[in-house]
Structure formats: structure tokens, C-alpha cells
Amino acid sequence: MTTKKKLIAGNWKMNGSLAANEALLKALLAGVGAPGCEVAVCVPAPYLAQVQSLVAGSPIALGAQDLSAQAQGAFTGEQSAAMLKDFGVRYAIVGHSERRQYHGETDEAVAAKTAIALANGITPIVCVGETLAEREAGRTEEVVKRQLAAVIHVNGHCISEIVVAYEPVWAIGTGKTATPAQAQAVHAVLRAQLHHAASEHAAGIRILYGGSMNAANAAELLAEADIDGGLIGGASLKAPDFLQIIAAAR
Incomplete structure (x- = not known):
């Protein structure tokens, strides 16, 4: 059995304000105690400084929602891994389905972002997942393996340092959730693929579920x-719900 701690990471997406963030984090810090898992909040870039200050010295780690595949230069609107590191960012979401869908991020771009995060000491949370059409066509396994293979191809030597998040696109923000058995089946496929790439480390690589996990279904x-x-x-924006999920992650 592995002794790795579970990870509960909140993705605030494009939500928040100075006042709302402070209220949310005060409630989380008041209730989180000594969690039995690792906890992170991935916040919009303008709030990194505020949240860094609010979570300093606490069990809650700071995360970003994206980063540039470039180190620096003429890339208006982008944030580099080094900039994120300046703000104490520990985790960065990479290749979220919304980035793939709305910003055209390819498997190759996701692999490059993973590499630059790792090079700067930031743990990438690498997202993979299929759309409803792909699931209905029986292509779930093919799609998630292709997405993860691109990351392994570029980062094979340090693949044990990543976190993987399986997020069935059809279950994000829709209220639909994969059954525990459906989710576990895909997680097992990803674990086997990681085992092939990093046999001695595969059991220690955390694979998160990211499709409408909430307070009601988290424990299962x-x-x-x-x-x-x-x-x-969404549940990470409600302190009681997020705390309940953290408590379930023992």
C-alpha cells in the first residue's frame, strides 16, 4: 500500500473578488484544522498575491489555473512559471478541458506547459478527459491515453512528479457525475499507463477525479x-462543501 496523501484542489475558475476571496479563505482556514490530505486552491491570476498572503503558514497551498509554455518575452497576457513561482505557487492546472476547448490547447502544448512547470518546481495538475460524444462512441480509453501519452513522451524522465486529473468533459459543471465505478475504470487505465512509463513510481502518482465532485458524492x-x-x-467556492470534501479525503 502506498502512503501518499490524497490531494483536494479547488479550481475557482473565473470567479472571485477581493472581498469574496477573503471571506471564503477565512472560513476555510477556520474549519480546515489539520487536514488528513493535502489542500490547494487554484485562483485567478489577479488574486495570486492576495491569496498568497491569506494562506501563508496554513495547510492550504496556492495554485494557478494555467501558465505559459514560454519562459519569458513578447507573449502579452501570459504568465510564466517563474512569475508564478515568485508568488509561492505550488500547483498549476495544465490542459483543463476549458483551455483545450476554448483556447485550442493541443496535447503537445499541454506537454510543454507540464515541462516548464516541472522545471520551475511547480507541480502540474495535468487534466485529461473525454467529451460526451467520445464516450458514447466508446473512445474514452483511447482519448485519455492519447492525452496522457503526449505528456509522458515529453516528461517521461520526471513523470512521477506530476498529478493527473481525470475530468470527463460531460461531467464538468453539468451536475452529471461519473459513477464511482465509471471513474475508477478510467483511473485504472491511467494508472496502468503510468506504470508502463514509470513502473516503480506509478503507485505514488496521484490521479484526481475532476467531474462535479461535491460534498454529497466525494466520500464514495x-x-x-x-x-x-x-x-x-463549483463546490470549492462554498466553504462548508469544500471542507466536507477535505474531511472525506483521509
Whole structure:
């Protein structure tokens, strides 16, 4: 058995304000105690400084929602890994389905972003997942393996340092959730693929579930053998719900 701690990472997406962030984090810090898992909040870039200050010295780590594949230069609107590191960022979401869908991010771009995060000491949370059409066509396994293979190809030597998040696109923000058995089946496929790439480290690589995990279903999902935490969307904006999910991740 591995002794790795589960990870519960909140993805605030494009939500928040100075006042709302402070209220949310004060409530989280008041209730989180000494969590039995690792906890992170991935916040919009303008709020990195504010949240860095609010979570300093606490069990809650700071995360970003994206980063540039470039180190520096004429890339208006982008944030480099080094800039994020300046703000104490520990985690960065890479290749979220919304980035793939709305910003045209390719598997290759996701692999490059993973590499630059790792090179700067930031743990990438690498997202993979299929659309409803792909699932209905029986292509789930093919799609997630292709997405992860691109990351392994570029980062094979340090693949044990990444976190993977399986996020079925059809279950993000829709209220639909993969059943624990459906989620576990895909997590097992990803674990086997990681085992092939990094046999001695595969068991220690955390694979999060990221498709509408909430306070009501978290314990059941987290009980599955290969579900090592959650990438939490809407529920991470509600302190009681997020705290309940953290408590379920023992």
C-alpha cells in the first residue's frame, strides 16, 4: 500500500473578488484544522498575491489555473512559471478541458506547459478527459491515453512528479457525475499507463477525479482504489462543501 496523501484542489475558475476571496479563505482556514490530505486552491491570476498572503503558514497551498509554455518575452497576457513561482505557487492546472476547448490547447502544448512547470518546481495538475460524444462512441480509453501519452513522451524522465486529473468533459459543471465505478475504470487505465512509463513510481502518482465532485458524492468517489483526490470546481467556492470534501479525503 502506498502512503501518499490524497490531494483536494479547488479550481475557482473565473470567479472571485477581493472581498469574496477573503471571506471564503477565512472560513476555510477556520474549519480546515489539520487536514488528513493535502489542500490547494487554484485562483485567478489577479488574486495570486492576495491569496498568497491569506494562506501563508496554513495547510492550504496556492495554485494557478494555467501558465505559459514560454519562459519569458513578447507573449502579452501570459504568465510564466517563474512569475508564478515568485508568488509561492505550488500547483498549476495544465490542459483543463476549458483551455483545450476554448483556447485550442493541443496535447503537445499541454506537454510543454507540464515541462516548464516541472522545471520551475511547480507541480502540474495535468487534466485529461473525454467529451460526451467520445464516450458514447466508446473512445474514452483511447482519448485519455492519447492525452496522457503526449505528456509522458515529453516528461517521461520526471513523470512521477506530476498529478493527473481525470475530468470527463460531460461531467464538468453539468451536475452529471461519473459513477464511482465509471471513474475508477478510467483511473485504472491511467494508472496502468503510468506504470508502463514509470513502473516503480506509478503507485505514488496521484490521479484526481475532476467531474462535479461535491460534498454529497466525494466520500464514495474517494473510496475507489485509484482515486487519489479531487479537482473541485463549483463546490470549492462554498466553504462548508469544500471542507466536507477535505474531511472525506483521509
